[in-house]
Amino acid sequence: MKPWRPGRYLALRLTAMFAGCAAVVFLLAGLALHTLLENNLMAQVRAELALRGTWGESAVTRVQSESQWRLWLVPKLNSMDMERGGMRLWILSQDADFTYGHPTPEVQRLAQAGGYGLLQLPDHPCALVTWTRNVPADGDRPATTIVLARDPLPFWNTLNNFRLALIGYGLAGVLGVAALGYGIARVGLRPLRRLSQQAHALDPNHPSQRLALASMPAELDDLTASFNGALERLEGAYRQLEAFNADVAHELRTPLTNLIGQTQVLLSRPRAAAELAEVMHSNLEELERLKAIVNDMLFLARADQGAAASRHAEVSLAEEVAKVLDYLEFMVEDHGVRVVVRGDARGCLETALLRRALSNLLQNAIEHSSAGDEIEVAIGREGERLSVAVSNPGAAIDQRHLAHLFDRFYRADSARRNAGGNHGLGLAIVKAIAVMHRGTVFARSEHGRNTFGLTLGL
Incomplete structure (x- = not known):
C-alpha cells in the first residue's frame, strides 16, 4: 500500500491551491481594510483634537488678564471635565498664574515640538495622540502653549475587534473556499477518473484496445492521444517481440534439427571413422552457425542496453572499406561482381564495429547481385555526420518492406530463403552499430538499384 501524501492526490492539491489563493486574497484584502480603518480612525482622532483645540485657542485668546483667567477660563475648563470624554488639556506659560493642569516633563517636551505627537502615560495601554498650538501674548496674558491630548483606546479597541473579526471571517472564508474547491475539484476530475477506469479496463489479451477520445474534455485530448500513441507503440513492440521469438525459434530449430537428425542417423548403426569424421564436420558447421546466431543476439542485446562505441583513433572510411574488401575478396570473385568506392571521409570511430557494419x-x-554487376560504395560527409551507402543492381523492393529491412530476422521474401547461410541479423547489427555511433540507417530502392547505408555521428 502506497503511503498517504496530500501531494499524491490531485483533488487535494487543487484544494490546497484554492485555499492558498483564497488565503492570499483575504490577507491582502484584510490588510487593506485594516490600514484604511486605522487611517480613518487616526484621522477622526486628529480631527477631534483640532476641533477641540481650536475652541481652546479661542477661549485662551479671549483672556487678557489674570482675573479673567482665574475667574472665568479655569472654572470653565474644569466644568467641561475633559477627561471623561477621553481628552486631556494642559496650558503652559512662563507665568505660573497662566497655566492649567499639571504638565509633566514629557508634556513640556511636546509643547516645544509643536504639531501632532504621541504621549505615553505610565500604566496606560496605548499612547495618547496630542495636538499643540502656541497662542501669542495679549494684554496682561503672556504667550501660552496649549497641549491637547486624546486617548485613542476606544478606537484601538474598535480596531482590535475589527482585526479579530477579519482573522475569524478570513479563516472561515479560507475553509469555505477549501471545501467548495474540493467539491469543484472532485467534479472537475471526473473525466480523469473515467480515463483511469478505461485504462484499468485495458486487457493484455486485446492489445488493440484504445481509450475513447469522444468522452474526454478538450483539455485531455492531448493526454489521451499520447496514451493511445503509447499503446500503439507497445502493441507494435509486442508484435515485434512475438515475431522475434518466432524467428529465433525458427533460426535455432533448423540447425538443432540437423544436429539431432545427423546424430540419430550416426548412432543408428556402427560407422566407419571417415563417415564419423564427415558427420562431425557437418555438425561443427551447424554449431558454428548456432554460435554466430547467439553471438549476434548477445551483441544486439548489449546495444539495446545503451552501449556506446569507443572512439580511439581517426580513420579513413575508404581505407576501412578497402580492408573489408580484402577480407571478402574470395566472396567477390565467386559471385563475379565488381566493387567501386567513391569518395572518402575521416572521423574518430571504433574500427572493429565499423568493419563489422561495412562487412554486413x-x-x-x-x-x-548477379555476375558482372557493379556494387558502388559511396562515402560522404553531411554536416556532423559521416555516411556510407552501398548500392547494387536488383529487383525493386516494395516500399512497405524498406522500413523494416533493418529489423531482426526480417526478410521481404515470405518464403524465408536463407541465402548464403544468412540468419537475418546482418542489417539489424548495422543498425545497432549506427546507433552506437549516434547515427541512423537508411534503405532506398530506385532506378533499378537497391541502396543500404548508415550514418555515423562525429
Whole structure:
C-alpha cells in the first residue's frame, strides 16, 4: 500500500491551491481594510483634537488678564471635565498664574515640538495622540502653549475587534473556499477518473484496445492521444517481440534439427571413422552457425542496453572499406561482381564495429547481385555526420518492406530463403552499430538499384 501524501492526490492539491489563493486574497484584502480603518480612525482622532483645540485657542485668546483667567477660563475648563470624554488639556506659560493642569516633563517636551505627537502615560495601554498650538501674548496674558491630548483606546479597541473579526471571517472564508474547491475539484476530475477506469479496463489479451477520445474534455485530448500513441507503440513492440521469438525459434530449430537428425542417423548403426569424421564436420558447421546466431543476439542485446562505441583513433572510411574488401575478396570473385568506392571521409570511430557494419552491408549487396554487376560504395560527409551507402543492381523492393529491412530476422521474401547461410541479423547489427555511433540507417530502392547505408555521428 502506497503511503498517504496530500501531494499524491490531485483533488487535494487543487484544494490546497484554492485555499492558498483564497488565503492570499483575504490577507491582502484584510490588510487593506485594516490600514484604511486605522487611517480613518487616526484621522477622526486628529480631527477631534483640532476641533477641540481650536475652541481652546479661542477661549485662551479671549483672556487678557489674570482675573479673567482665574475667574472665568479655569472654572470653565474644569466644568467641561475633559477627561471623561477621553481628552486631556494642559496650558503652559512662563507665568505660573497662566497655566492649567499639571504638565509633566514629557508634556513640556511636546509643547516645544509643536504639531501632532504621541504621549505615553505610565500604566496606560496605548499612547495618547496630542495636538499643540502656541497662542501669542495679549494684554496682561503672556504667550501660552496649549497641549491637547486624546486617548485613542476606544478606537484601538474598535480596531482590535475589527482585526479579530477579519482573522475569524478570513479563516472561515479560507475553509469555505477549501471545501467548495474540493467539491469543484472532485467534479472537475471526473473525466480523469473515467480515463483511469478505461485504462484499468485495458486487457493484455486485446492489445488493440484504445481509450475513447469522444468522452474526454478538450483539455485531455492531448493526454489521451499520447496514451493511445503509447499503446500503439507497445502493441507494435509486442508484435515485434512475438515475431522475434518466432524467428529465433525458427533460426535455432533448423540447425538443432540437423544436429539431432545427423546424430540419430550416426548412432543408428556402427560407422566407419571417415563417415564419423564427415558427420562431425557437418555438425561443427551447424554449431558454428548456432554460435554466430547467439553471438549476434548477445551483441544486439548489449546495444539495446545503451552501449556506446569507443572512439580511439581517426580513420579513413575508404581505407576501412578497402580492408573489408580484402577480407571478402574470395566472396567477390565467386559471385563475379565488381566493387567501386567513391569518395572518402575521416572521423574518430571504433574500427572493429565499423568493419563489422561495412562487412554486413557489402555481404548483403554481394549476395543479392548477379555476375558482372557493379556494387558502388559511396562515402560522404553531411554536416556532423559521416555516411556510407552501398548500392547494387536488383529487383525493386516494395516500399512497405524498406522500413523494416533493418529489423531482426526480417526478410521481404515470405518464403524465408536463407541465402548464403544468412540468419537475418546482418542489417539489424548495422543498425545497432549506427546507433552506437549516434547515427541512423537508411534503405532506398530506385532506378533499378537497391541502396543500404548508415550514418555515423562525429
